[in-house]
Amino acid sequence: MKSKSNRLEQIDAVVHEHHSSLRYFIRSLGVDHTWVDDIAQEAFLVAYRKWDELDSPDNAGPWLRRIARNLVMNELSKSGRRQRLLDENLTSLLLQAPHASMEPGALQDCEIRYEALRTCLERLTDRTRKVIDARYFQDRNASQIGEDLAMSAVAVRKMLFHARQTLAQCLHSREVHDAH
Secondary structure, eight states: OHHHHHHHHHHHHHHHHHHHHHHHHHHHTTBOTTTHHHHHHHHHHHHHHTGGGOSOGGGHHHHHHHHHHHHHHHHHHOGGGGGGBSOHHHHHHHHTSOOTTSOHHHHHHHHHHHHHHHHHHHTSOHHHHHHHIIIIISOOOHHHHHHHHTOOHHHHHHHHHHHHHHHHHHHHHHHHHHHO
16 A cells, blocks of 8 residues: 555656646647646646656656657647647647657757758748747737737738748758758
8 A cells, every 4th residue: 555655646746846847848839728738637647547657756757748749749630639739730840849858869850850940930031930920939819910910810821821831841842952
């Protein structure tokens, strides 16, 4: 019985220690703010069920982030629950962003792709970057962005659509160029 009590104490301590940082991490992956708590709770439930797989409670932070990352990736494949994500394409790019728990080779590859994304973003007009920043980093909707920038909501959505296309083409051309 003491072993089970000790396990519960360890889990409780990990939840208290990592709750805020895990929520921030989940949000940084492009999850809509209204679903962050649900995914964090799911991550802690998975951690509870798989607690014996954790080598040490000291490594709980990276382990929880891997669990959360997998849950968010699963969201991308579930067509009925995509409303949890701000934008499927942006979330895919953010999931590929470099993070500390990656193997060194994979980390270097992701850093290269993330740098390519930054370079492609820099090629957009200032106005387009403002719209992207407002939508994806300030969590503002098209109507709010339109009010701020004296644009219609339709024009904002159209600009976002074209920006995503431009970014995808830019990233593709960089991959083709870098492969040669």
